Amino acid sequence: MIPANSDDVRIGVYVCQCGSNIGSVVDCEGVAAWAGENLPHVAVARENKFMCSSLGQEMIEKDIRELGLNRVVVAACSPHLHEATFRGACQRAGLNPFLFDMVSIREQVSWVNTDKGIATEKAKALISGGVRRVAHNEPLDPITVKIDPNVLVVGGGIAGIQAALEIADAGYHVYLVEREPSLGGHMAQFDKTFPTLDCSACILTPKMFTAGNHKNITLLTYSEVEKVDGYIGNFTVRIRQKARKLNTATCTGCGLCEEKCPKKVIDDVFEAGLGYRKAIYRPFPQAVPKYPVIDTENCTYFQRGTCKVCQKFCPTGAIDFGQEDEVLTVNVGNIILATGFDLFDCRRIPQYGYGRLANVFTSLEFERLSNAAGPTGGKVVLRDGVSVPQTVCIVHCAGSRDRNYNKYCSAICCMQSLKFAHLVKERTGARVYNCYIDIRTPAKAYDEFYQHIIEEGIIFVRGKVAEVTDAVRLAGEEGKLIVQVEDTLVGKQRRIPVDMVILSAGLEPRYDAKEVGKLFGISCSMDGWFIERHPKLDPVATMTDGIFIAGSCQGPKDIPAAVAQGAAAAARVQGLISRREITLEPVRAQVDEAKCSGCRICNTMCPFNAISFRADPTRPGGGVTEINPALCQGCGTCVAACPAGAIRGTHFTDEQIMAQIEGVLLRNPAREHAVEKEAVYA
Amino acid sequence: MLDKVAEQVKPFDPVIVGFTCNWCSYRAADSAGMARIKYAPNVRLIRLMCSGRWDPQFVLKAFAEGADGVLISGCHPGDCHYLEQNYKTIRRYELLKQTLASLGIEDGRVKLVWASAAEGAILAEEIDHMVAEVRALGPLNWGGNHGA
Ligand SMILES: Cc1cc2nc3c(=O)[nH]c(=O)nc-3n(C[C@H](O)[C@H](O)[C@H](O)COP(=O)(O)OP(=O)(O)OC[C@H]3O[C@@H](n4cnc5c(N)ncnc54)[C@H](O)[C@@H]3O)c2cc1C
Ligand code: SF4
Ligand code: SF4
Numbered sequence: 001m002i003p004a005n006s007d008d009v010r011i012g013v014y015v016c017q018c019g020s021n022i023g024s025v026v027d028c029e030g031v032a033a034w035a036g037e038n039l040p041h042v043a044v045a046r047e048n049k050f051m052c053s054s055l056g057q058e059m060i061e062k063d064i065r066e067l068g069l070n071r072v073v074v075a076a077c078s079p080h081l082h083e084a085t086f087r088g089a090c091q092r093a094g095l096n097p098f099l100f101d102m103v104s105i106r107e108q109v110s111w112v113n114t115d116k117g118i119a120t121e122k123a124k125a126l127i128s129g130g131v132r133r134v135a136h137n138e139p140l141d142p143i144t145v146k147i148d149p150n151v152l153v154v155g156g157g158i159a160g161i162q163a164a165l166e167i168a169d170a171g172y173h174v175y176l177v178e179r180e181p182s183l184g185g186h187m188a189q190f191d192k193t194f195p196t197l198d199c200s201a202c203i204l205t206p207k208m209f210t211a212g213n214h215k216n217i218t219l220l221t222y223s224e225v226e227k228v229d230g231y232i233g234n235f236t237v238r239i240r241q242k243a244r245k246l247n248t249a250t251c252t253g254c255g256l257c258e259e260k261c262p263k264k265v266i267d268d269v270f271e272a273g274l275g276y277r278k279a280i281y282r283p284f285p286q287a288v289p290k291y292p293v294i295d296t297e298n299c300t301y302f303q304r305g306t307c308k309v310c311q312k313f314c315p316t317g318a319i320d321f322g323q324e325d326e327v328l329t330v331n332v333g334n335i336i337l338a339t340g341f342d343l344f345d346c347r348r349i350p351q352y353g354y355g356r357l358a359n360v361f362t363s364l365e366f367e368r369l370s371n372a373a374g375p376t377g378g379k380v381v382l383r384d385g386v387s388v389p390q391t392v393c394i395v396h397c398a399g400s401r402d403r404n405y406n407k408y409c410s411a412i413c414c415m416q417s418l419k420f421a422h423l424v425k426e427r428t429g430a431r432v433y434n435c436y437i438d439i440r441t442p443a444k445a446y447d448e449f450y451q452h453i454i455e456e457g458i459i460f461v462r463g464k465v466a467e468v469t470d471a472v473r474l475a476g477e478e479g480k481l482i483v484q485v486e487d488t489l490v491g492k493q494r495r496i497p498v499d500m501v502i503l504s505a506g507l508e509p510r511y512d513a514k515e516v517g518k519l520f521g522i523s524c525s526m527d528g529w530f531i532e533r534h535p536k537l538d539p540v541a542t543m544t545d546g547i548f549i550a551g552s553c554q555g556p557k558d559i560p561a562a563v564a565q566g567a568a569a570a571a572r573v574q575g576l577i578s579r580r581e582i583t584l585e586p587v588r589a590q591v592d593e594a595k596c597s598g599c600r601i602c603n604t605m606c607p608f609n610a611i612s613f614r615a616d617p618t619r620p621g622g623g624v625t626e627i628n629p630a631l632c633q634g635c636g637t638c639v640a641a642c643p644a645g646a647i648r649g650t651h652f653t654d655e656q657i658m659a660q661i662e663g664v665l666l667r668n669p670a671r672e673h674a675v676e677k678e679a680v681y682a
Numbered sequence: 683m684l685d686k687v688a689e690q691v692k693p694f695d696p697v698i699v700g701f702t703c704n705w706c707s708y709r710a711a712d713s714a715g716m717a718r719i720k721y722a723p724n725v726r727l728i729r730l731m732c733s734g735r736w737d738p739q740f741v742l743k744a745f746a747e748g749a750d751g752v753l754i755s756g757c758h759p760g761d762c763h764y765l766e767q768n769y770k771t772i773r774r775y776e777l778l779k780q781t782l783a784s785l786g787i788e789d790g791r792v793k794l795v796w797a798s799a800a801e802g803a804i805l806a807e808e809i810d811h812m813v814a815e816v817r818a819l820g821p822l823n824w825g826g827n828h829g830a
Contacts, residue, residue: 078708078712078715079729080708080709080712104711104712104715104727106715107711107712107714107715107716108711108715108727109723111715111716111718112714112715112718112719112720112721112723112806113720113723114720115723118723119723121723122723122726125726126726126727129726129728518760518761521763521765523706523757523761523798523799523800524800525800526800526801531799531800543705543709543763543799544763587731605734605767605770607764607765607766607767608764608765633764634731635731635732635734635735635763635764635767636730636731636732636734636735637732637734637735637764637767637770639735639737640734640735640736640737640774641770649731649735652730652731652735654737654739657728657730657737657740658740658743660728661699661728661740661743661744661747661749662743662747664699664726664728665697665699665726665744665747665748665749
């Protein structure tokens with residue numbers, strides 16, 4: 001290797017204009033000329049309209065070959081965008097890719113400044129840091145790791161089912177973990193799905209069944225992931241399978257226990273509180289797997305010690321009150337999270353009356369009400385269970401596009417509200433109002449669906465509903481719910497008396513999304529959705545290699561989009577599996593045994609258990625520290641902790657960082673300190 | 683002559699070195715850029731993999747090289763890409779503050795800021811605050827005194 005202070009270091013500096021993104025704010029030509037004249041070891045400095053274009057990359061390759069460059073710095077966008085691109089160019093020209101460094105003068109300079117002079121000076125300082133750092137870069141060899149072909153999918157909604165099936169069909173093994181007793185997610189609760197109005201169960205049940213019986217899928221329902229260790233290709237996952245209190249090997253799923261159980265419980269999950277289930281139950285008849293679970297918190301036997309009716313009636317003796325949770329550990333190479341969404345709690349908008357006014361319903365309640373397998377057998381009736389509504393108002397955007405609740409659009413509620421309008425009309429013949437802020441129907445066949453609903457005679461009122469009340473003010477309002485809304489198209493306040501109000505509640509991140517994210521090492525956006533690696537170009541990958549996201553855990557979306565993401569995540573994982581091994585950044589900690597004093601200060605620093613201590617009585621400290629490169633993730637915490645300077649953090653060595661500090665502060669040995677200051681502070 | 687007068691009237695513009703982690707705070711700077719948030723140009727960011735790699739000697743080095751302030755930033759506690767390393771950063775930061783106090787360096791010249799990848803606006807705001815604070819403190823001139 002060529003030492004950094006050697007005359008043999010030859011650095012190429014390339015300043016990108018990024019069209020006008022950088023060029024209109026930073027004087028790129030001036031910066032390049034300045035770098036060429038003032039920065040040490042710079043053999044060539046150029047600027048270009050688009051460094052990432054093939055012309056830009058070829059320029060670097062040509063310079064490496066013809067000018068004998070052995071270090072390269074590109075000042076352009078963020079390294080998170082194009083570091084890989086330029087490393088590739090270096091490699092093609094025979095230069096080790098770790099002898100390259102990138103300086104962000106777009107995200108950190110031209111996009112956040114307007115003053116040309118100031119921006120240009122900041123760009124110079126950052127480039128100076130990059131140039132001085134790169135002089136100390138060392139050639140490194142990437143680390144290769146094998147990819148375990150097994151995959152974990154967390155969440156058995158439509159997105160997770162799709163992902164699991166794609167991977168299992170490709171011949172790889174999938175562990176599909178679902179928290180509830182059955183697969184299905186929200187889709188299992190619906191009667192019809194927009195825009196085609198095909199029956200939800202008819203299209204979902206076969207997929208659930210296939211996933212539940214696939215030879216390549218280990219289905220773990222009523223289960224949750226407790227711990228995740230490792231990294232891409234090599235995760236170790238601990239899963240707790242909650243005790244169903246029955247033996248699935250003997251249970252035939254006949255349902256006799258459910259029928260005979262004397263304990264009725266309000267079903268807050270599947271029936272959205274509208275119906276009942278038993279203490280031993282399956283959420284719905286087509287549940288996959290077919291086995292019930294005993295809800296011990298409500299079971300009379302578990303609470304009072306007597307009952308055992310289910311055990312008496314079970315023809316196969318499958319009930320096992322003493323059964324314990326099972327904890328299993330599996331190894332997988334990749335993980336897909338498809339944990340879905342929670343419905344916005346409409347009680348948070350007190351003026352809409354949900355929870356106080358009986359005939360205000362949430363969207364999920366209406367799904368159950370209109371479902372042929374639901375508590376009313378699909379009859380749309382009021383809370384009394386018998387009266388058929390004559391007038392119904394559907395309130396769009398409940399909790400969405402609202403500064404006080406969620407600012408974002410929940411994406412599915414317009415179409416879902418139009419679907420409801422159709423179902424109410426079809427089932428009851430009622431007069432139906434839809435109060436909306438905007439109608440958003442951008443996907444394939446969606447606007448046609450809207451036009452069709454208009455033709456059905458649904459009344460559309462453009463305005464955000466202010467209040468739902470039962471306080472009568474005018475004749476004809478007695479015994480009704482009154483919807484107060486400003487009709488913004490005619491510019492007047494309206495009071496619409498109706499029998500039933502349906503609130504199209506927004507979609508929210510799962511209540512525990514943050515904890516789940518933390519468990520798998522990924523982050524959530526400000527709104528709480530899992531963050532994708534890139535909002536446009538990498539929608540199902542995350543910042544953590546080997547962890548993918550699919551469906552509505554990433555943001556509100558409808559079934560087609562959730563399915564597409566499930567398939568996309570599966571394709572990404574299959575791509576990794578078929579490569580068999582991948583390369584990782586060679587950023588690792590290394591101990592210089594000669595320098596280690598055996599103080600053991602670093603020994604408590606590593607959360608990945610990469611650091612161990614080898615006793616050696618011949619050494620002054622009684623031993624020496626060792627770091628396992630396969631376990632080290634390269635954070636560098638132990639490097640900073642070692643008082644003897646015995647640990648090196650590759651690609652982030654003290655020399656590189658110190659040089660970068662000097663560089664960004666523009667200390668130039670060739671010039672006087674005072675001159676330097678002028679350049680910085682000017 | 684006139685130039686010299688103008689030079690004296692011009693407000694002091696501090697230079698701050700900022701250390702970011704690769705996963706949260708550097709990406710927060712990316713987000714601030716993508717959102718075109720304008721903030722003080724006085725900070726020069728240096729990317730580390732984790733705020734746990736940040737070493738108090740980097741701060742002394744920065745001061746010796748003429749920096750007026752140092753910003754240290756990482757993922758929020760509990761959100762660390764490396765699980766828990768930023769808790770170690772907190773401990774080191776507290777120790778560093780004692781060292782700096784004994785050297786007579788004002789408290790406001792080092793600052794620890796948490797910013798997630800989504801929090802470009804927060805990072806920008808913190809930078810603006812810090813620049814204003816350090817501007818009020820005036821130049822440090824530590825490098826000058828110590829002749830590093
Ligand atoms: C009222 C209403 C009506 C709708 N109607 C339609 C429609 O007609 N057409 C349409 O296209 N879309 C419709 N949608 C949208 C549709 O519900 C979603 O697109 C779809 O459910 C997204 O699927 P998913 O798999 O991402 O999430 P989900 O359906 O929420 O499934 C996620 C699954 O993950 C499980 N899970 C969560 N956390 C964990 C964990 N930590 N561990 C293990 N498992 C976990 C959950 O139990 C659940 O089974 C509607 C939505 C609502 C609210
Ligand atoms: S901190 Fe440094 S000197 Fe102490 S045991 Fe670890 S490597 Fe050795
Ligand atoms: S660099 Fe981080 S991950 Fe690697 S051994 Fe040190 S503390 Fe552990």
